[in-house]
Amino acid sequence: MRFYPKARKERPSKDDPSVRPVRLAVLKAVTINLILLQILFLGLFCYLFGSLFQETDHVHNFNILFVDYDGGPIGAAVRSGYETLQGPSFPSLMERPTSAYPQPGSITSAVCDINYWGALYTTPNASDRLTAALAGGPAASSYNQSNVLVVVWNQARYPTVIDSAVFDTMKALSDAARVAYSLATARQAIQTSLNSSDPAALAAFSDPWTLASVNLQPTSQGSRVIYNTLCIILILIQEFFYLGYVNGVYMQFKLYTTVTPHRIAVVRQIISGVYTFVGSLCTTGAIWAFRSGWDVNAYQFLLCWMALWLFAHLNFVILDVFTIWISPPFVPMALISWIVLNVTSVLLPFELSPGFYKWGYALPAHSVFNVLIDIWSHGCNPQLYYALPVLFVYEVVGVILSSIGVYRRAHYAVLKQEAEEKSCDDRAAAILSEHQQQQQQEEEEEEESSLTQEDTIHEASDIGDSEEIGRETTRPMRRRRATVTALEGQNELADMLRREITRSEMERVTSSRDNTGPSFEVPFVS
Incomplete structure (x- = not known):
């Protein structure tokens, strides 16, 4: 190269006796450090990947509180839906009596105090309101689908994880419970209480509830x-x-x-x-x-x-x-x-x-x-x-x-x-x-x-x-x-x-x- 002319200055030949000990020392130093660094980074990679290994199979370690304030078919549908979804990749639903959490505010406090990663509860008299809505009339017109099943969670706690491990799984549980509820009550409702001439009653029958979310701290920014x-x-x-x-x-x-x-x-x-x-x-x-x-x-x-x-x-x-x-x-x-x-x-x-x-x-x-x-x-x-x-x-x-x-x-x-x-x-x-x-x-x-x-x-x-x-x-x-x-x-x-x-x-x-x-x-x- 025309640049850096001193770099082309004559060097000892590789066969020169003075070069041999230097070459051996360089090879030894390079080899030792190569092995040492490879062992170090292999260990670090294994440690890092080990923490993520079979992550989805540990989702069951997330405890989700469940309180049934309704005490009717909707709570039973939630239990039925959980039985179909229960497994290593699904959070554990921990049902507690209403006496332990007499008000929905106490459930919010339990999630805020990180006693649970989230909570799911049915609202009081939700089944009665749904039955009345199926009959049509003013009850069907005023029926609120978001006042049936509620999930409480805090998105600020590991937001990229809790979105899928808590909120998405609770949505899946809500859908499974809706299917279970329809299978259990559809025939009886059609024969007895469903007012097929009322559009509001039909809407309540086809989509009995929508999962409501109480997010303690929404954290959705990129x-x-x-x-x-x-x-x-x-x-x-x-x-x-x-x-x-x-x-x-x-x-x-x-x-x-x-x-x-x-x-x-x-x-x-x-x-x-x-x-x-x-x-x-x-x-x-x-x-x-x-x-x-x-x-x-x-x-x-x-x-x-x-x-x-x-x-x-x-x-x-x-x-x-x-x-x-x-x-x-x-x-x-x-x-x-x-x-x-x-x-x-x-x-x-x-x-x-x-x-x-x-x-x-x-x-x-x-x-x-x-x-x-x-x-x-x-x-x-x-x-x-x-x-x-x-x-x-x-x-x-x-x-x-x-x-x-x-x-x-x-x-x-x-x-x-x-x-x-x-x-x-x-x-x-x-x-x-x-x-x-x-x-x-x-x-x-x-x-x-x-x-x-x-x-x-x-x-x-x-x-x-x-x-x-x-x-x-x-x-x-x-x-x-x-x-x-x-x-x-x-x-x-x-x-x-x-x-x-x-x-x-x-x-x-x-x-x-x-x-x-x-x-x-x-x-x-x-």
């Missing part, structure tokens, strides 16, 4: 599908990259060897707090900007902002702890593992995953997502009693270990600087000693040459004046040559020391990366 996936991932990646820039600043300005550790720790916490404060505000603002008619208010915006701020900051300090206490080559592996584990803990409700994955209760992503659901649905996800303590434990432990890590970094930075300065002094002393020996040897050779020249002039001169002239001429020339030689030697020595110190400084800056964790070159810094 962006809902990434609240528990990409939002979590981007927050984690955002903190990692800024951590790299912060480490780059401390490395570039050599702060670990010039500033006291306690001041570094305080300033780092302030910087991370401000950054995550602004970052969480931007994230919350983006969620609100694309909420598309979602019924949330300014108070919920503020609470969501504070929850995301806490989550972002604790992840900043946790990732900082990774970079302090984990060997640098393994930090990227720890980062990707942390991301996958956290995202997996909120992909699905634990009811749809194998029991092993319930350890995800201890991960911050699962806790913050439950806090967000509680905020978005006006308190209808009361899990703050465990979610907030989990988040604050990560925050406190992360801040403590991160602050201790500042002292660790400063300690090793000073040790490295002292070792490098000592090494630099030793190299400078060796260069100076070698230069002095060389200069002394040159002066001795110059002295011998001058004495020989003086003797020659003395023997060859026939007049005393010529002897004096020769001596006076030779001595200044000798002194000037010695002075010039000394000045040139000093300049050369200064250049050599300057190059050596510069090289040592570059090595120190480069090696300091090992003590600060992942770091990126900071743009826009002179």
